[in-house]
Amino acid sequence: MELWTCLGxxxxxxxxCSLRRMTETQVANALASSGGAFASDDDPxxxxxxxxxxxxxxESLLADLPxxxxxxxxxxxxxxxxxxxxxxxxxxxxxxQDLAKATAxxxxxxxxxxxxxxxxxxxxEVTHRDFGKQLRDNPSAAVKAATLEDxxxxxxxxxxxxxxxxxxxxxxxxxxxxxxxAAMVQRALDLNEAWDSGSxxxxxxxxxxxxxxxxxxSMERARKHFARAVELSGGLRASPYVGLAETVCVGEQKxxxxxxxxxxxxAVDPDKKPEWRLLNLVEQRRARxxxxxxxxxxx
Numbered sequence: 001m002e003l004w005t006c007l008g009x010x011x012x013x014x015x016x017c018s019l020r021r022m023t024e025t026q027v028a029n030a031l032a033s034s035g036g037a038f039a040s041d042d043d044p045x046x047x048x049x050x051x052x053x054x055x056x057x058x059e060s061l062l063a064d065l066p067x068x069x070x071x072x073x074x075x076x077x078x079x080x081x082x083x084x085x086x087x088x089x090x091x092x093x094x095x096x097q098d099l100a101k102a103t104a105x106x107x108x109x110x111x112x113x114x115x116x117x118x119x120x121x122x123x124x125e126v127t128h129r130d131f132g133k134q135l136r137d138n139p140s141a142a143v144k145a146a147t148l149e150d151x152x153x154x155x156x157x158x159x160x161x162x163x164x165x166x167x168x169x170x171x172x173x174x175x176x177x178x179x180x181x182a183a184m185v186q187r188a189l190d191l192n193e194a195w196d197s198g199s200x201x202x203x204x205x206x207x208x209x210x211x212x213x214x215x216x217x218s219m220e221r222a223r224k225h226f227a228r229a230v231e232l233s234g235g236l237r238a239s240p241y242v243g244l245a246e247t248v249c250v251g252e253q254k255x256x257x258x259x260x261x262x263x264x265x266x267a268v269d270p271d272k273k274p275e276w277r278l279l280n281l282v283e284q285r286r287a288r289x290x291x292x293x294x295x296x297x298x299x
Contacts, residue, residue: 040274044281048086055079069153072123076156079116083109084163085282093289106167113164120157124150139183151188151195158184159203166210182207198232201225202239209247222248236273238283241265246290255298262287 041047055078062071091105121132124146134142146154161181168174185207189200204225211217222244229240241261249258265287270280290297 038278040277042270042277042281044085044278044285047278048082051078051082051086055082066122067126069123069126072119072126073153073156076116076120076123076153076160079112079119080156080160080163083112083116083160087112088163088167089282089286089289110164110167113160113167116160117157117164120153120160123153124157135180135183136177139180143183143187146184146187146191148191151192154184154188154191155195155200155203158182158188162203162207193228194232197234197237198229198240201229201232202237202243205229205240205243206247209244209251219248219252235264236268236280237276238265238268238280238287241268242283242287242290245287250297253298255294258298259291259294262291 038047038051055075058071058075058078062068062075065071087105088109091102091109094105095102121135124131127150128145131142131145134145143154158181161184162178165171165174165178165181185200185203188195189204193200202225205222207222208218208225209222226240226244226248229237229243233240241264245258245261245265249255249261266284268280268284270277270284273280
């Protein structure tokens with residue numbers, strides 16, 4: 001009788017663990033695909049306050065499901081977007097009034113970008129063993145292993161990495177990793193250049209337009225990426241216009257074109273594409289801030 005009792009208890013425990021695992025996986029799948037609810041929201045402040053709870057919930061689930069690619073992708077994209085839209089942007093906005101606060105926020109933004117990068121690399125290493133190490137050793141060779149399925153992870157990992165580097169220009173060690181970040185997004189572009197209606201081209205507007213020719217940048221390439229980003233998005237995303245204004249127009253000191261690009265960004269109707277509503281509202285806020293600092297950018 002005791003044997004059967006023990007066996008019964010063991011069966012219940014195994015069943016309980018399996019049910020718990022199944023439930024966690026279902027919750028993880030739901031959370032990993034919940035980004036659309038935020039993307040279509042029309043209240044950026046509400047989203048700003050809500051996102052941290054969701055990210056921490058996903059991190060808790062990840063402790064039990066360490067190889068869940070959906071969670072790893074959601075964390076990579078979530079931390080990148082949150083840091084860009086609500087930490088780094090605010091740092092720029094408060095700098096004139098409180099330099100110490102702006103500096104602290106940029107440090108926080110960099111840490112969040114690096115956390116996003118690390119989740120993205122983990123996601124890629126689920127199917128590509130030692131991808132991170134190989135990437136640092138030989139970026140152009142390492143990314144060749146990535147496939148069409150990896151495009152979202154390649155983009156968010158590379159974007160987060162590049163954003164972290166951009167916020168720490170005095171960190172020579174981190175700056176030396178820029179080729180790895182760019183190689184990932186370039187591989188994604190080679191695999192599916194139309195992904196997410198031109199987001200990959202948005203990256204290269206900033207990447208090519210924000211570097212001098214001596215560093216490998218090219219205003220001409222940035223403009224080509226801008227044209228393709230606008231084409232793929234049907235002109236319904238504000239980000240290409242803001243990106244060109246902030247990098248190429250400022251870099252070439254073309255004030256009239258700068259204003260023209262920002263006016264086009266502000267003319268985008270966020271309600272035309274609900275799935276881009278939040279992104280457009282965030283970019284339009286950036287456009288208004290840039291317009292308010294015209295004299296600083298064009299002395």
